[in-house]
Amino acid sequence: MKLLEVKNVKKSFDDLEVLKDISLEVSEGQVVSILGPSGSGKSTLLRCMSMLETVDGGTLTYCGKTAVKDAKYATKSELKEIKSYFSLVFQSFNLFPHYSVMKNICDAPIHVMKRDKEEVAKSAEVLLKKMGLDSKADYYPYQLSGGQQQRVAIARALNMKPKMLFFDEPTSALDPELTAEILKVLKELAEEKMTMVIVTHEIAFARSISDHVVFMDGGVIVEQGAPADVIDNPSNDRTRAFLKKLEQ
Amino acid sequence: MMILAENAGLVPQIIDICRKLFEGFGATLSIFFLTLLFALPLGLLIAFGRMSKFKPLSLLTKLYISVVRGTPLMLQLLVVMFGPYYLFKVPISPDYRFYAVIIGFSLNYAAYFAEIYRSGIQAVPKGQYEACEILGYSRSQRFFKIVFPQMVKNILPSVTNEIITLVKDTSLAFAIAYTEMFTVAKQVAASQATILPLFVAGLFYYVFNFLVAFIMELVEKKMNYYR
Numbered sequence: 141m142k143l144l145e146v147k148n149v150k151k152s153f154d155d156l157e158v159l160k161d162i163s164l165e166v167s168e169g170q171v172v173s174i175l176g177p178s179g180s181g182k183s184t185l186l187r188c189m190s191m192l193e194t195v196d197g198g199t200l201t202y203c204g205k206t207a208v209k210d211a212k213y214a215t216k217s218e219l220k221e222i223k224s225y226f227s228l229v230f231q232s233f234n235l236f237p238h239y240s241v242m243k244n245i246c247d248a249p250i251h252v253m254k255r256d257k258e259e260v261a262k263s264a265e266v267l268l269k270k271m272g273l274d275s276k277a278d279y280y281p282y283q284l285s286g287g288q289q290q291r292v293a294i295a296r297a298l299n300m301k302p303k304m305l306f307f308d309e310p311t312s313a314l315d316p317e318l319t320a321e322i323l324k325v326l327k328e329l330a331e332e333k334m335t336m337v338i339v340t341h342e343i344a345f346a347r348s349i350s351d352h353v354v355f356m357d358g359g360v361i362v363e364q365g366a367p368a369d370v371i372d373n374p375s376n377d378r379t380r381a382f383l384k385k386l387e388q
Numbered sequence: 389m390m391i392l393a394e395n396a397g398l399v400p401q402i403i404d405i406c407r408k409l410f411e412g413f414g415a416t417l418s419i420f421f422l423t424l425l426f427a428l429p430l431g432l433l434i435a436f437g438r439m440s441k442f443k444p445l446s447l448l449t450k451l452y453i454s455v456v457r458g459t460p461l462m463l464q465l466l467v468v469m470f471g472p473y474y475l476f477k478v479p480i481s482p483d484y485r486f487y488a489v490i491i492g493f494s495l496n497y498a499a500y501f502a503e504i505y506r507s508g509i510q511a512v513p514k515g516q517y518e519a520c521e522i523l524g525y526s527r528s529q530r531f532f533k534i535v536f537p538q539m540v541k542n543i544l545p546s547v548t549n550e551i552i553t554l555v556k557d558t559s560l561a562f563a564i565a566y567t568e569m570f571t572v573a574k575q576v577a578a579s580q581a582t583i584l585p586l587f588v589a590g591l592f593y594y595v596f597n598f599l600v601a602f603i604m605e606l607v608e609k610k611m612n613y614y615r
Contacts, residue, residue, distance in 0.1 A: 192518055220524070228522045234515035238537050238614045247533070248523035282615040300523065 141168045142204075143225070143304050143335050144189065149198030150211075151181075151188055158184045160359040162198070166304065166352075169333040173346035173367075176356035177382055182339045185356070186308050189337065190228040191219070202226065203303060224253070227297035231309040233289045235281040235296070241268070242277040245296045253300070260299065267295040271325065287318030294325060304335035311342060323349075343386055347371045355379045405576060405585045409592060412572035419489055419558045419568060424551070426494035431501025438506055449502070456499035462563045465492040469564040489561045493554075500550055508543035509535060541611045548604040552597050559593075 144166040151159040158181045166172050174182045187193040189200065191207070200208040207214050207222045214222070235244050245264040249255045268274045271291040281289050290310060297305055307326070311319040323345050329336065330349050340346055346353060346367065353370040355363045355378075363376045374380045437449035456464065469488040472478040512535050520530040559570035573589035 190522060192521060223522075223524060230515060230518065232515050234513075234519040236516065236519070236534055238541070248525065251529065251533075252524040252526075280614045296523075 142166070143168050143202065144337070145199070145201040146185075146189065147199040147201075149185070149188060149200065150196050151184060151193065152196055158359050159188065159195075162356075162359075162361055164354055164361065164364065166335060166337055168303075168335055170335055170351045171330045171349050172337045172352045172354060173350040174337065174339045174354045174356060175341075175343065175346060175370075175382075176362075180356040181359040182356045183308055186228075186306055186337065186339050190226065190306050191223060192228075224300070225303045226306060227300050227302040228306040228308060229290070229293050229297050229310050231312050233281070233286070233293045233313070235289055235293055237281050239280075240277070241273065241279050241281070241284070241292050244281070244292060245299050248296075249299050249301075264295070264299055267298055270328075271295050285318060286314045287321040290314065290318075290322050291325060294322075294329075304337065305329070307336065307338040307340070309339050309341065311340070343371060343383065355382070357382070401582075401584060402588060405573075405588045408576050409569050409572055409585070409589060412567060412569035413592065415561075415566070415568040416558045416570075419493060419561060420554060422490045423493040423497055423554060426490070427497035427501055430494060430498035432505055434498055434502035435505035435509065438502060439509070453499045453502060456496055457503075461492070461496050461557060462560050464496055465489065465560060465563050468492040468495070485564060485566050488564055489566045492564075493557070493561075497550070497554060501547070504543050504546045504550065505539065507546070508539035511542045512538045541614075544604065544608050544611065548601065548608075551600055551604070555597050555600060556593055 142165055146162055146164050149159055149162040150157070162181075162185055164172070174185065176182045184193060188195050194213070195208055195211055197211045198208070199206065199210060202222045202225045205214075205218070205222055207219060213219065236247075239247060242261070242264060245267065246257075246260045249260040249263075250257055265274065265277070268277060271294065273288060273291055273295070276284060276288065276292075281292070284292065290313075294305075294310075310326070311322050314322065319342070323342065326336070326338065326345075327349055338346070338350075348367075350367050353364065353367045354361055355370055355374070355376070357378045363370050363374060363379050369375075370379065371383065374383060434449050434452065437445050438453065440446045440449075465488065468491050469485065470480075472484075473480050516534055516538070517530065520534055525533065558568055561568050562571045562574075565571075569592060570589055573585040576585040577583055
């Protein structure tokens, strides 16, 4: 089943065309990585998919429900429903500094989704344990390392019970050691068949975790396919040039 | 003028002055607390207007803040006191003097608080708003749960400054002949031909502000549970 369909999406900031006719699909249980140099539009694409930015053209469909058709957005209530299908993990975590770890994870499920308090707290405990943070429930974000904060952010996203999870360069603000922590968590999620779209610079990681790799440059998808094809055997010159630069 | 009035000991004189000043201190306190009561929430409304995307509203509040900050509080008190009569021929009742003081002070301080609020709200990182968006918070949830508490922490030092200024500014009520502590001090000083009452009044303000600073420091410490 297709969880996300992006068709002919366009996006400009003033005169700058950042996304030119982007199309891709994400099926249930799939891990899709988006690679590309800075300024290629990959983060903007993810932000459009997360509806933090509005598109200027094209169609977005989530779980068969159309959120945007030819740049026309659905009604508020329809969008609210659709937005509950996905969650996003930010590069800079964006935890709420005045909330404890537990409250960060539980507040939205209780007050937005109106779920039962105890049930939410229980699932939060399970998630924290999974993230190796069960002893940190009462800590505040500033008391945690970057890697721990990002794991809290992932737990917060998962506690919303999304059908798919988006990651916007989840390790770019972390040093290599902490990056490994986060990549391990993502790997576990992939093994549990969590549907994920990951914008990343970690090529080796993308190759090992992804079912599908998208390479973007200059606002277009230059190449997409299985990681073995796109990363190991790129057919496009720009992809080759990009990968070569990273090897150096 | 001498520091001491003749033919009296220092201590009984000071006690006498304190008793008289206390009579005016009630008025000073009511200006202080009522101004905070009205100006703090009103400032938030003005800050919203100032940050509104609706241009006429944001321009209007900008003009309001500009005029209030750009003219003396003393003049503003006079306008509030006598404006209704000279502009609209509304008769002024004797009770109005007190209301004029409170209205004038509240309108003035609200403008300053509005700018403090605005700085505190704009200091909340954009990522906090995006996290709220992704988690599905409504606009009011976003403001009251996430933005407001962080704003309060951001603005506490500036608010302390403003409150301390307010304590001293209460003495400006004399401009429209409203009798608060400093007016009393001046009257006593004139009648006894001594400046001792003015010193004592100064001490009153200092102790009051010492308390204000102490309490605000406690509040700041309380907010230090996160960074």
